[in-house]
Amino acid sequence: MQPATANLVFRALSDPTRRAIFEELTRQGEQTVHALTRFAGVSQPAVSKHLTVLKRAKLVRHRRDGRETHYRAQSEALEPMVDWLRLYSAFWHERFDRLEAVLERMEP
Amino acid sequence: MQPATANLVFRALSDPTRRAIFEELTRQGEQTVHALTRFAGVSQPAVSKHLTVLKRAKLVRHRRDGRETHYRAQSEALEPMVDWLRLYSAFWHERFDRLEAVLERMEP
């Protein structure tokens, strides 16, 4: 699957409610909209809209099962953000570079 | 210095113009507001406002020198974002963990 643009990912994760939903999906695994609504503390339509934004950034996938829709986090979509940090964080750059070098030596 | 909250950092970097300014400061080093204005393609007051947002997130520092103000990136402020990725990106978690382990073996 094509990765979403970095911009969509940064935008999607800039909202605390959306981050909380993504965090919850990461921690607890797949969840229905109903469960996420109880968790998020906002209305069900608000949750649905947040999930739509996360979906456009490829940060979540959904699976319909009867009348419920199950969402789960898709952490690979964070890659543009990780790549960005690698490029623009001088502080972390060295660490990442060493990671690359070491991993390549470990599994050629 | 106290790190800014993760929320401020995520918010500040969610805007493409602001990210571009931060990227430019990282690549080219210290810059005046004037130089950043030419670079950013928006008005000087717009740049000043973006710099204020970045400043609140501790992503930039400024230094007055006569009538000009020089800004520079402060990449350590990205740490909350890196920490967040470590916590919530299952995909990258393993890589980070291996980095930690390997680095510790390399320099005890």
Add this chain to the structure above:
DNA sequence: ACAAACCATAACCATTTGGTTATGGTTTGT
């Protein structure tokens, strides 16, 4: 001395955003 350069703030504006309630379409349980 004074005009110009640099920057921040104020005042303003259109658009976006994050929330709400209302509604309707499927699906399920009884």
Add this chain to the structure above:
DNA sequence: ACAAACCATAACCAAATGGTTATGGTTTGT
């Protein structure tokens, strides 16, 4: 069969956001 549950979308609203022009305070060059 039908009421209730689940979810998405529509319609709406207040507040936040990202931009603009206007203005004023320092500092610099002549």
